[in-house]
Amino acid sequence: MTARRIAARTVRPLVTLAGLAALWWGVARLGGVPPYLLPAPDAVARTLWAQRGLLADAAGTTLLETVLGLGLGMLGGAALALAMTASGVVRRWMMPLVLLSQAVPVFALAPLLVLWFGFGIASKVVMAVLVIFFPITSSFFDGLRRTPPEWLDLARTMGAAPWRVLVHVRLPAALPAFGSGLRVATAIAPIGAVVGEWVGASSGLGFLMQTANTRFETDLMFAALLVLATMTVLLWWGVDRVLARLLYWVPDSVVD
Known part of the structure; x- marks a missing residue:
């Protein structure tokens, strides 16, 4: 470049x-908008600086919840997609459950998750996992089942065992689709963590925004929102850079 x-x-x-x-x-x-409805950028900037310690602590909590949820959701979604590809029985039993999981809004499950897993980090991590599980599973499974037929024919002609076809043919072919799903999951994973913090938490950016809202501290709400947006963009950029390094054989046909 x-x-x-x-x-x-x-x-x-x-x-x-x-x-x-x-x-x-x-x-x-x-x-003529009142400051409690829309604070000016300079007011939000002053709050960012004055409350930098509070915002940094809250961002650290939300980032930890997001990264843990992203990691667990990635591993779980990838494992399920591989299992559904390798076994027709698993696919017939699990695919309806995966689709059904999207019929229930995960936001409606947040109060139950807090009730089951408590007000600590566990409920927020589970919420993040639920938010990202479907895009990772569906994109990776779609990539695995759309392996070029000629690749599969060549592998079978050479006498490759089914597990070797999965590991050495289907998996490399599906990694670009998996990368796309992971990028989407990275962008939406903080939503799960923040929603869980809204329902019940003692720290985090979502908790901070909710507390600021009850006190009509709109400038602090905007400051927390800006920190959350910046954190999400940087996290997405980092994942995108790592994927670009790992999937170096996938060409980028988009011209700047």
Whole structure:
């Protein structure tokens, strides 16, 4: 990547953010909106600095819940997708349950999860797992079952055992689809953690936003929201970079 492209990738987001901040400032300062409904960017910036310790502690809690949920959901979803690919019995029994899990909004399960797993980190991790389980399972399973037929024919012609076909043919072919599902899961995993914190917690960005809301500290709510958004973007970027390194054989056909 040339220096010009790197500079362009850096400048474009900054210009976009500056434009959004200017629009926000104009609406808040010139639109006559009360500060308790929409604080100005400078007020939120002052709160970010004044409450940096509180926000850092809350972000650390939410990040830990998100990473643990993402890791467990990734392992569980990948294992189930592999099991459904390897066994028709598992696929016939588990696929309806996977689809049924999406019929019940995970947000409605949050109070039950807090009741079952307590107000600690466990209920938030489980919530994050439930949010990301379906996209990882469905994308990886779809990639496994859409292996190019000619690859499978070649493997069978060479006398490869079924487990070798799965490990050496289907799995590499499905990794790009798995990467796409993992990227989606990374972007939505914080939702599960934050919703769990809204229902019952003693720390975390969701708990901080809820507490600030009851006190009409809108500037602190916006500050926590900005920290959450920044954390999610950085987490997604890190996962995307790791996947780009691991899946180096997958070409990127998008031109900047």
